[in-house]
Amino acid sequence: MLELEKDPEAKLKEMGLSLPEVPKPVASYIPTLIVSNFLYTSGTLPMENGKVVYTGKMGEKNNVIETGYEASKLATLNSLSAVKNALGSLSKVKRVVKVTGFVNSSAGFTDQSKVINGASDLLVSVFGENGKHVRSALGIAELPLNALVEIEFIYQIG
Protein backbone atom coordinates (compact mmCIF):
# COMPACT_ATOMS: atom_id res chain seq x y z
CA MET A 1 0.00 0.00 0.00
CA LEU A 2 1.44 3.39 -0.94
CA GLU A 3 1.43 6.38 1.37
CA LEU A 4 -0.81 9.37 0.74
CA GLU A 5 1.23 12.13 -0.87
CA LYS A 6 -0.90 14.91 0.53
CA ASP A 7 -3.96 15.53 2.63
CA PRO A 8 -6.90 14.79 0.29
CA GLU A 9 -9.03 17.65 1.59
CA ALA A 10 -6.19 20.12 1.04
CA LYS A 11 -5.90 18.67 -2.45
CA LEU A 12 -9.62 19.26 -3.12
CA LYS A 13 -9.31 22.87 -1.94
CA GLU A 14 -6.27 23.37 -4.15
CA MET A 15 -8.37 22.14 -7.09
CA GLY A 16 -11.02 24.72 -6.23
CA LEU A 17 -13.55 22.03 -5.34
CA SER A 18 -15.79 21.89 -2.31
CA LEU A 19 -17.83 19.03 -0.93
CA PRO A 20 -21.60 19.30 -1.40
CA GLU A 21 -23.80 18.92 1.68
CA VAL A 22 -24.68 15.28 2.37
CA PRO A 23 -28.34 14.69 1.49
CA LYS A 24 -30.41 13.56 4.46
CA PRO A 25 -31.28 9.86 4.23
CA VAL A 26 -34.91 9.68 3.17
CA ALA A 27 -35.57 5.95 3.42
CA SER A 28 -34.48 2.70 5.03
CA TYR A 29 -31.08 2.95 3.45
CA ILE A 30 -28.08 4.98 4.49
CA PRO A 31 -25.33 6.82 2.55
CA THR A 32 -22.36 4.79 3.84
CA LEU A 33 -21.71 1.65 5.85
CA ILE A 34 -18.49 0.32 7.36
CA VAL A 35 -17.79 -3.40 7.70
CA SER A 36 -14.31 -4.61 8.63
CA ASN A 37 -11.97 -2.30 6.74
CA PHE A 38 -14.41 -1.61 3.92
CA LEU A 39 -16.58 1.45 3.55
CA TYR A 40 -19.44 0.91 1.11
CA THR A 41 -21.48 3.77 -0.33
CA SER A 42 -24.99 3.82 -1.71
CA GLY A 43 -25.40 4.58 -5.40
CA THR A 44 -24.66 8.29 -5.63
CA LEU A 45 -26.29 10.79 -8.00
CA PRO A 46 -24.92 14.12 -9.27
CA MET A 47 -26.73 16.23 -6.64
CA GLU A 48 -26.34 19.84 -5.53
CA ASN A 49 -28.51 21.50 -2.90
CA GLY A 50 -30.75 18.44 -2.77
CA LYS A 51 -31.41 18.38 -6.51
CA VAL A 52 -30.09 16.22 -9.35
CA VAL A 53 -28.15 18.65 -11.52
CA TYR A 54 -27.46 16.44 -14.54
CA THR A 55 -30.39 14.56 -16.05
CA GLY A 56 -31.37 12.68 -19.18
CA LYS A 57 -29.30 10.28 -21.23
CA MET A 58 -25.90 10.35 -22.84
CA GLY A 59 -26.39 10.41 -26.60
CA GLU A 60 -29.05 13.12 -26.33
CA LYS A 61 -27.66 16.25 -27.95
CA ASN A 62 -27.51 18.39 -24.80
CA ASN A 63 -25.45 15.74 -23.02
CA VAL A 64 -22.00 15.70 -24.60
CA ILE A 65 -19.04 13.75 -23.17
CA GLU A 66 -17.94 16.74 -21.12
CA THR A 67 -21.41 16.94 -19.52
CA GLY A 68 -21.21 13.30 -18.50
CA TYR A 69 -17.67 13.77 -17.23
CA GLU A 70 -18.80 16.67 -15.02
CA ALA A 71 -21.79 14.65 -13.79
CA SER A 72 -19.46 11.82 -12.74
CA LYS A 73 -17.20 14.31 -10.97
CA LEU A 74 -20.14 15.79 -9.09
CA ALA A 75 -21.49 12.36 -8.06
CA THR A 76 -18.00 11.55 -6.79
CA LEU A 77 -17.84 14.78 -4.78
CA ASN A 78 -21.17 13.79 -3.21
CA SER A 79 -19.70 10.42 -2.34
CA LEU A 80 -16.59 12.02 -0.82
CA SER A 81 -18.84 14.27 1.22
CA ALA A 82 -20.66 11.23 2.61
CA VAL A 83 -17.32 9.52 3.31
CA LYS A 84 -16.02 12.56 5.17
CA ASN A 85 -19.24 12.65 7.15
CA ALA A 86 -18.75 8.99 8.12
CA LEU A 87 -15.02 9.11 8.90
CA GLY A 88 -14.50 12.70 10.07
CA SER A 89 -11.70 13.17 7.56
CA LEU A 90 -10.89 11.97 4.05
CA SER A 91 -7.35 11.26 5.19
CA LYS A 92 -8.74 8.11 6.84
CA VAL A 93 -9.30 6.62 3.38
CA LYS A 94 -6.48 4.15 2.81
CA ARG A 95 -7.43 3.20 -0.71
CA VAL A 96 -10.19 3.65 -3.25
CA VAL A 97 -11.14 0.03 -4.01
CA LYS A 98 -13.90 0.01 -6.60
CA VAL A 99 -15.99 2.35 -8.72
CA THR A 100 -19.11 1.01 -10.43
CA GLY A 101 -20.46 3.61 -12.80
CA PHE A 102 -23.90 3.39 -14.38
CA VAL A 103 -24.33 5.84 -17.25
CA ASN A 104 -27.88 6.62 -18.40
CA SER A 105 -27.44 5.79 -22.09
CA SER A 106 -29.58 6.20 -25.16
CA ALA A 107 -29.38 3.60 -27.94
CA GLY A 108 -25.96 3.48 -29.57
CA PHE A 109 -24.01 5.40 -26.92
CA THR A 110 -20.91 3.35 -26.12
CA ASP A 111 -18.53 5.88 -24.53
CA GLN A 112 -19.41 5.06 -20.92
CA SER A 113 -15.69 4.85 -20.07
CA LYS A 114 -15.10 8.49 -21.00
CA VAL A 115 -18.01 9.53 -18.79
CA ILE A 116 -16.82 7.57 -15.76
CA ASN A 117 -13.32 9.00 -16.19
CA GLY A 118 -14.80 12.05 -14.43
CA ALA A 119 -14.96 9.91 -11.28
CA SER A 120 -11.67 8.07 -11.78
CA ASP A 121 -9.63 11.15 -12.60
CA LEU A 122 -10.95 13.05 -9.58
CA LEU A 123 -10.19 10.17 -7.21
CA VAL A 124 -6.61 9.91 -8.46
CA SER A 125 -6.17 13.70 -8.25
CA VAL A 126 -7.37 13.66 -4.66
CA PHE A 127 -5.80 10.47 -3.31
CA GLY A 128 -2.79 10.04 -5.60
CA GLU A 129 -1.65 6.44 -6.10
CA ASN A 130 -4.12 5.32 -3.41
CA GLY A 131 -6.93 6.62 -5.59
CA LYS A 132 -6.31 4.00 -8.27
CA HIS A 133 -9.16 1.50 -8.28
CA VAL A 134 -10.88 -1.27 -10.20
CA ARG A 135 -13.93 -0.11 -12.05
CA SER A 136 -16.84 -1.02 -14.28
CA ALA A 137 -18.56 1.40 -16.65
CA LEU A 138 -22.02 0.35 -17.78
CA GLY A 139 -24.77 1.80 -19.97
CA ILE A 140 -28.00 1.63 -18.00
CA ALA A 141 -31.53 1.96 -19.41
CA GLU A 142 -32.99 4.27 -16.76
CA LEU A 143 -31.93 5.83 -13.46
CA PRO A 144 -33.80 7.20 -10.44
CA LEU A 145 -34.91 10.83 -10.86
CA ASN A 146 -33.69 10.60 -14.47
CA ALA A 147 -30.12 11.19 -13.27
CA LEU A 148 -27.42 11.13 -15.95
CA VAL A 149 -25.16 8.87 -13.85
CA GLU A 150 -25.31 6.78 -10.68
CA ILE A 151 -22.03 5.65 -9.15
CA GLU A 152 -21.22 3.27 -6.30
CA PHE A 153 -17.91 3.25 -4.43
CA ILE A 154 -16.03 0.90 -2.15
CA TYR A 155 -13.21 2.40 -0.05
CA GLN A 156 -10.66 0.70 2.18
CA ILE A 157 -10.14 2.34 5.54
CA GLY A 158 -7.98 1.94 8.64
Place this chain on the structure above:
Amino acid sequence: MLELEKDPEAKLKEMGLSLPEVPKPVASYIPTLIVSNFLYTSGTLPMENGKVVYTGKMGEKNNVIETGYEASKLATLNSLSAVKNALGSLSKVKRVVKVTGFVNSSAGFTDQSKVINGASDLLVSVFGENGKHVRSALGIAELPLNALVEIEFIYQIG
Protein backbone atom coordinates in the same frame (compact mmCIF):
# COMPACT_ATOMS: atom_id res chain seq x y z
CA MET B 1 -23.09 -2.32 15.83
CA LEU B 2 -26.55 -2.29 17.40
CA GLU B 3 -28.11 -5.36 18.97
CA LEU B 4 -31.03 -7.10 17.32
CA GLU B 5 -34.24 -6.03 18.99
CA LYS B 6 -36.03 -9.27 18.28
CA ASP B 7 -35.53 -12.62 16.62
CA PRO B 8 -35.89 -11.89 12.89
CA GLU B 9 -37.78 -15.08 12.16
CA ALA B 10 -40.31 -14.31 14.92
CA LYS B 11 -40.62 -10.87 13.38
CA LEU B 12 -41.37 -12.35 9.95
CA LYS B 13 -44.04 -14.61 11.45
CA GLU B 14 -45.57 -11.65 13.27
CA MET B 15 -45.78 -9.86 9.92
CA GLY B 16 -47.62 -12.85 8.44
CA LEU B 17 -44.77 -13.64 6.10
CA SER B 18 -43.19 -17.00 5.41
CA LEU B 19 -39.97 -17.88 3.63
CA PRO B 20 -40.34 -19.43 0.16
CA GLU B 21 -38.55 -22.69 -0.50
CA VAL B 22 -34.99 -22.15 -1.76
CA PRO B 23 -34.78 -22.97 -5.46
CA LYS B 24 -32.36 -25.78 -6.24
CA PRO B 25 -29.17 -24.47 -7.87
CA VAL B 26 -29.40 -25.31 -11.56
CA ALA B 27 -25.98 -24.27 -12.77
CA SER B 28 -22.38 -23.68 -11.76
CA TYR B 29 -23.39 -20.95 -9.41
CA ILE B 30 -24.80 -21.17 -5.91
CA PRO B 31 -27.36 -19.12 -3.96
CA THR B 32 -25.04 -17.87 -1.18
CA LEU B 33 -21.34 -17.82 -0.39
CA ILE B 34 -19.54 -16.90 2.82
CA VAL B 35 -16.07 -15.30 2.82
CA SER B 36 -14.64 -13.89 6.04
CA ASN B 37 -17.59 -12.23 7.75
CA PHE B 38 -19.46 -11.50 4.53
CA LEU B 39 -22.32 -13.50 3.08
CA TYR B 40 -22.92 -12.74 -0.59
CA THR B 41 -26.08 -13.79 -2.42
CA SER B 42 -26.68 -14.40 -6.09
CA GLY B 43 -29.06 -12.05 -7.89
CA THR B 44 -32.47 -13.04 -6.58
CA LEU B 45 -35.73 -13.00 -8.54
CA PRO B 46 -39.31 -12.73 -7.21
CA MET B 47 -39.93 -16.50 -7.21
CA GLU B 48 -42.64 -18.66 -5.68
CA ASN B 49 -42.84 -22.42 -6.12
CA GLY B 50 -40.04 -22.35 -8.65
CA LYS B 51 -41.70 -19.72 -10.84
CA VAL B 52 -41.09 -16.01 -11.36
CA VAL B 53 -44.30 -14.39 -10.09
CA TYR B 54 -43.73 -10.79 -11.23
CA THR B 55 -42.69 -10.26 -14.85
CA GLY B 56 -42.43 -7.51 -17.44
CA LYS B 57 -41.29 -3.96 -16.99
CA MET B 58 -42.16 -1.11 -14.69
CA GLY B 59 -43.93 1.55 -16.71
CA GLU B 60 -46.16 -1.03 -18.39
CA LYS B 61 -49.69 -0.39 -17.22
CA ASN B 62 -50.16 -3.66 -15.31
CA ASN B 63 -47.02 -2.97 -13.26
CA VAL B 64 -47.79 -0.07 -10.93
CA ILE B 65 -45.45 1.02 -8.11
CA GLU B 66 -47.21 -1.28 -5.65
CA THR B 67 -46.58 -4.27 -7.96
CA GLY B 68 -42.87 -3.46 -8.10
CA TYR B 69 -42.79 -2.96 -4.34
CA GLU B 70 -44.32 -6.40 -3.79
CA ALA B 71 -41.91 -7.96 -6.30
CA SER B 72 -38.96 -6.49 -4.37
CA LYS B 73 -40.40 -7.80 -1.13
CA LEU B 74 -40.80 -11.29 -2.58
CA ALA B 75 -37.25 -11.32 -4.02
CA THR B 76 -36.01 -10.31 -0.57
CA LEU B 77 -37.97 -13.14 1.08
CA ASN B 78 -36.29 -15.52 -1.36
CA SER B 79 -32.94 -14.11 -0.37
CA LEU B 80 -33.72 -14.47 3.34
CA SER B 81 -34.73 -18.05 2.71
CA ALA B 82 -31.35 -18.75 1.09
CA VAL B 83 -29.58 -17.00 3.96
CA LYS B 84 -31.47 -19.08 6.53
CA ASN B 85 -30.57 -22.18 4.57
CA ALA B 86 -26.87 -21.20 4.69
CA LEU B 87 -26.70 -20.08 8.32
CA GLY B 88 -29.35 -22.21 10.01
CA SER B 89 -30.98 -19.12 11.49
CA LEU B 90 -31.55 -15.52 10.43
CA SER B 91 -30.47 -14.42 13.89
CA LYS B 92 -26.89 -15.06 12.76
CA VAL B 93 -27.14 -12.04 10.47
CA LYS B 94 -25.29 -9.22 12.20
CA ARG B 95 -26.00 -6.55 9.66
CA VAL B 96 -27.54 -6.07 6.22
CA VAL B 97 -24.65 -4.45 4.32
CA LYS B 98 -25.78 -3.74 0.77
CA VAL B 99 -28.78 -4.06 -1.51
CA THR B 100 -28.32 -3.66 -5.26
CA GLY B 101 -31.70 -3.54 -6.94
CA PHE B 102 -32.15 -3.86 -10.69
CA VAL B 103 -35.63 -2.85 -11.81
CA ASN B 104 -36.76 -3.96 -15.27
CA SER B 105 -37.73 -0.55 -16.64
CA SER B 106 -39.47 0.66 -19.77
CA ALA B 107 -38.43 3.97 -21.30
CA GLY B 108 -39.15 6.93 -19.05
CA PHE B 109 -39.67 4.99 -15.80
CA THR B 110 -37.54 6.70 -13.14
CA ASP B 111 -39.11 5.54 -9.85
CA GLN B 112 -36.69 2.68 -9.24
CA SER B 113 -36.20 3.88 -5.64
CA LYS B 114 -39.87 3.37 -4.78
CA VAL B 115 -39.72 -0.16 -6.17
CA ILE B 116 -36.62 -1.15 -4.21
CA ASN B 117 -38.16 0.28 -1.04
CA GLY B 118 -40.02 -3.06 -0.97
CA ALA B 119 -36.68 -4.70 -0.17
CA SER B 120 -35.33 -1.99 2.13
CA ASP B 121 -38.49 -1.64 4.20
CA LEU B 122 -38.77 -5.40 4.72
CA LEU B 123 -35.14 -5.70 5.85
CA VAL B 124 -35.55 -2.91 8.39
CA SER B 125 -38.82 -4.42 9.63
CA VAL B 126 -37.13 -7.78 10.12
CA PHE B 127 -33.70 -6.75 11.44
CA GLY B 128 -34.43 -3.35 13.01
CA GLU B 129 -31.48 -0.95 13.06
CA ASN B 130 -29.21 -3.75 11.83
CA GLY B 131 -31.33 -3.93 8.70
CA LYS B 132 -30.23 -0.46 7.52
CA HIS B 133 -27.96 -0.78 4.52
CA VAL B 134 -26.34 1.03 1.61
CA ARG B 135 -28.15 0.55 -1.63
CA SER B 136 -28.32 1.24 -5.34
CA ALA B 137 -31.52 1.27 -7.38
CA LEU B 138 -31.03 0.92 -11.12
CA GLY B 139 -33.28 0.71 -14.18
CA ILE B 140 -32.16 -2.27 -16.21
CA ALA B 141 -33.02 -3.00 -19.87
CA GLU B 142 -33.82 -6.71 -19.54
CA LEU B 143 -33.72 -9.42 -16.86
CA PRO B 144 -33.51 -13.22 -16.93
CA LEU B 145 -36.91 -14.91 -17.34
CA ASN B 146 -38.38 -11.43 -17.89
CA ALA B 147 -38.44 -10.91 -14.11
CA LEU B 148 -39.67 -7.50 -12.90
CA VAL B 149 -36.75 -7.14 -10.46
CA GLU B 150 -33.43 -8.81 -9.64
CA ILE B 151 -31.78 -7.97 -6.33
CA GLU B 152 -28.37 -8.82 -4.86
CA PHE B 153 -27.56 -8.68 -1.17
CA ILE B 154 -24.46 -8.60 1.01
CA TYR B 155 -24.88 -9.49 4.68
CA GLN B 156 -22.41 -9.29 7.54
CA ILE B 157 -22.32 -12.33 9.79
CA GLY B 158 -20.51 -13.59 12.88
Place this chain on the structure above:
Amino acid sequence: MLELEKDPEAKLKEMGLSLPEVPKPVASYIPTLIVSNFLYTSGTLPMENGKVVYTGKMGEKNNVIETGYEASKLATLNSLSAVKNALGSLSKVKRVVKVTGFVNSSAGFTDQSKVINGASDLLVSVFGENGKHVRSALGIAELPLNALVEIEFIYQIG
Protein backbone atom coordinates in the same frame (compact mmCIF):
# COMPACT_ATOMS: atom_id res chain seq x y z
CA MET C 1 -13.18 -24.65 1.91
CA LEU C 2 -12.39 -27.49 -0.46
CA GLU C 3 -8.93 -28.20 -1.76
CA LEU C 4 -8.09 -27.56 -5.39
CA GLU C 5 -8.22 -30.82 -7.27
CA LYS C 6 -5.64 -29.77 -9.79
CA ASP C 7 -3.44 -26.89 -10.77
CA PRO C 8 -5.80 -24.46 -12.55
CA GLU C 9 -3.26 -23.49 -15.19
CA ALA C 10 -2.63 -27.14 -16.05
CA LYS C 11 -6.39 -27.51 -16.29
CA LEU C 12 -6.64 -24.60 -18.75
CA LYS C 13 -3.90 -26.12 -20.90
CA GLU C 14 -5.67 -29.48 -20.84
CA MET C 15 -8.81 -27.69 -22.11
CA GLY C 16 -6.78 -26.23 -24.99
CA LEU C 17 -7.20 -22.71 -23.65
CA SER C 18 -4.56 -20.03 -23.26
CA LEU C 19 -4.67 -16.76 -21.39
CA PRO C 20 -4.87 -13.61 -23.52
CA GLU C 21 -2.31 -10.89 -22.90
CA VAL C 22 -3.43 -8.44 -20.21
CA PRO C 23 -4.40 -5.13 -21.80
CA LYS C 24 -2.28 -2.21 -20.58
CA PRO C 25 -4.24 0.05 -18.22
CA VAL C 26 -5.18 3.16 -20.18
CA ALA C 27 -6.73 5.31 -17.47
CA SER C 28 -6.90 5.98 -13.75
CA TYR C 29 -8.23 2.53 -13.08
CA ILE C 30 -6.40 -0.76 -12.83
CA PRO C 31 -7.29 -4.34 -13.83
CA THR C 32 -7.18 -5.90 -10.33
CA LEU C 33 -6.93 -4.77 -6.73
CA ILE C 34 -6.31 -6.77 -3.57
CA VAL C 35 -7.80 -5.79 -0.21
CA SER C 36 -7.60 -8.18 2.73
CA ASN C 37 -8.22 -11.59 1.21
CA PHE C 38 -10.31 -10.28 -1.68
CA LEU C 39 -9.15 -9.70 -5.21
CA TYR C 40 -11.49 -7.45 -7.17
CA THR C 41 -11.34 -7.12 -10.95
CA SER C 42 -12.47 -4.29 -13.19
CA GLY C 43 -15.34 -5.01 -15.55
CA THR C 44 -13.79 -7.23 -18.20
CA LEU C 45 -14.65 -7.28 -21.92
CA PRO C 46 -14.21 -10.14 -24.43
CA MET C 47 -10.85 -8.87 -25.74
CA GLU C 48 -8.17 -10.47 -27.90
CA ASN C 49 -5.01 -8.68 -29.04
CA GLY C 50 -6.31 -5.42 -27.65
CA LYS C 51 -9.63 -5.57 -29.51
CA VAL C 52 -13.17 -6.41 -28.46
CA VAL C 53 -13.96 -9.58 -30.39
CA TYR C 54 -17.68 -9.91 -29.67
CA THR C 55 -19.83 -6.83 -30.20
CA GLY C 56 -23.48 -5.83 -30.54
CA LYS C 57 -26.46 -7.09 -28.61
CA MET C 58 -27.91 -10.47 -27.80
CA GLY C 59 -31.17 -10.85 -29.69
CA GLU C 60 -29.60 -9.55 -32.90
CA LYS C 61 -29.55 -12.39 -35.38
CA ASN C 62 -25.76 -12.77 -35.63
CA ASN C 63 -25.49 -13.13 -31.85
CA VAL C 64 -26.99 -16.50 -30.92
CA ILE C 65 -26.72 -18.04 -27.43
CA GLU C 66 -23.51 -19.83 -28.38
CA THR C 67 -21.93 -16.50 -29.43
CA GLY C 68 -22.78 -14.97 -26.07
CA TYR C 69 -21.51 -18.05 -24.26
CA GLU C 70 -18.15 -17.79 -26.07
CA ALA C 71 -17.98 -14.06 -25.36
CA SER C 72 -18.46 -14.75 -21.63
CA LYS C 73 -15.77 -17.41 -21.76
CA LEU C 74 -13.33 -15.03 -23.44
CA ALA C 75 -14.04 -12.21 -20.96
CA THR C 76 -13.38 -14.72 -18.17
CA LEU C 77 -10.07 -15.77 -19.76
CA ASN C 78 -9.11 -12.09 -19.82
CA SER C 79 -9.98 -11.83 -16.17
CA LEU C 80 -7.94 -14.94 -15.33
CA SER C 81 -5.02 -13.46 -17.20
CA ALA C 82 -5.20 -10.30 -15.09
CA VAL C 83 -5.48 -12.41 -11.93
CA LYS C 84 -2.42 -14.45 -12.89
CA ASN C 85 -0.58 -11.21 -13.59
CA ALA C 86 -1.48 -9.95 -10.10
CA LEU C 87 -0.81 -13.16 -8.15
CA GLY C 88 1.91 -14.85 -10.18
CA SER C 89 -0.12 -18.04 -10.35
CA LEU C 90 -3.80 -18.98 -10.57
CA SER C 91 -3.22 -21.60 -7.91
CA LYS C 92 -3.23 -18.76 -5.36
CA VAL C 93 -6.97 -18.33 -5.97
CA LYS C 94 -8.70 -19.94 -3.00
CA ARG C 95 -12.23 -19.41 -4.19
CA VAL C 96 -14.19 -17.69 -6.93
CA VAL C 97 -16.57 -15.51 -4.89
CA LYS C 98 -18.80 -13.57 -7.25
CA VAL C 99 -19.51 -13.12 -10.94
CA THR C 100 -21.60 -10.14 -12.08
CA GLY C 101 -22.42 -10.50 -15.74
CA PHE C 102 -23.83 -7.66 -17.82
CA VAL C 103 -25.18 -8.87 -21.16
CA ASN C 104 -25.75 -6.26 -23.89
CA SER C 105 -29.39 -7.07 -24.64
CA SER C 106 -31.86 -5.97 -27.27
CA ALA C 107 -35.53 -5.64 -26.35
CA GLY C 108 -37.10 -8.95 -25.39
CA PHE C 109 -33.89 -10.94 -24.85
CA THR C 110 -34.23 -12.69 -21.48
CA ASP C 111 -31.67 -15.52 -21.67
CA GLN C 112 -28.87 -13.65 -19.88
CA SER C 113 -28.30 -16.72 -17.65
CA LYS C 114 -27.39 -18.93 -20.61
CA VAL C 115 -24.89 -16.32 -21.79
CA ILE C 116 -23.18 -15.95 -18.42
CA ASN C 117 -22.96 -19.74 -18.11
CA GLY C 118 -19.92 -19.32 -20.39
CA ALA C 119 -18.16 -17.66 -17.45
CA SER C 120 -19.54 -19.91 -14.72
CA ASP C 121 -18.84 -23.18 -16.53
CA LEU C 122 -15.24 -22.16 -17.30
CA LEU C 123 -14.55 -21.18 -13.70
CA VAL C 124 -15.85 -24.50 -12.39
CA SER C 125 -13.86 -26.41 -15.04
CA VAL C 126 -10.69 -24.59 -14.01
CA PHE C 127 -11.07 -24.39 -10.22
CA GLY C 128 -13.34 -27.37 -9.49
CA GLU C 129 -15.53 -26.98 -6.38
CA ASN C 130 -13.64 -23.79 -5.50
CA GLY C 131 -14.89 -22.30 -8.75
CA LYS C 132 -18.52 -22.29 -7.58
CA HIS C 133 -19.67 -18.74 -6.95
CA VAL C 134 -22.64 -16.47 -6.42
CA ARG C 135 -23.67 -14.62 -9.50
CA SER C 136 -25.99 -12.12 -11.12
CA ALA C 137 -26.89 -12.07 -14.80
CA LEU C 138 -28.31 -8.78 -16.05
CA GLY C 139 -29.50 -7.38 -19.40
CA ILE C 140 -27.79 -4.05 -19.89
CA ALA C 141 -28.80 -1.31 -22.38
CA GLU C 142 -25.34 -0.41 -23.70
CA LEU C 143 -21.70 -1.34 -22.99
CA PRO C 144 -18.35 0.38 -23.62
CA LEU C 145 -16.97 -0.21 -27.13
CA ASN C 146 -20.29 -1.93 -27.94
CA ALA C 147 -19.01 -5.12 -26.26
CA LEU C 148 -21.45 -8.05 -26.13
CA VAL C 149 -20.73 -8.69 -22.43
CA GLU C 150 -18.94 -7.06 -19.51
CA ILE C 151 -18.19 -9.19 -16.47
CA GLU C 152 -16.84 -8.35 -13.00
CA PHE C 153 -15.28 -10.89 -10.67
CA ILE C 154 -14.41 -11.14 -7.00
CA TYR C 155 -11.92 -13.81 -5.97
CA GLN C 156 -10.82 -14.94 -2.50
CA ILE C 157 -7.11 -15.38 -2.09
CA GLY C 158 -4.60 -16.35 0.58
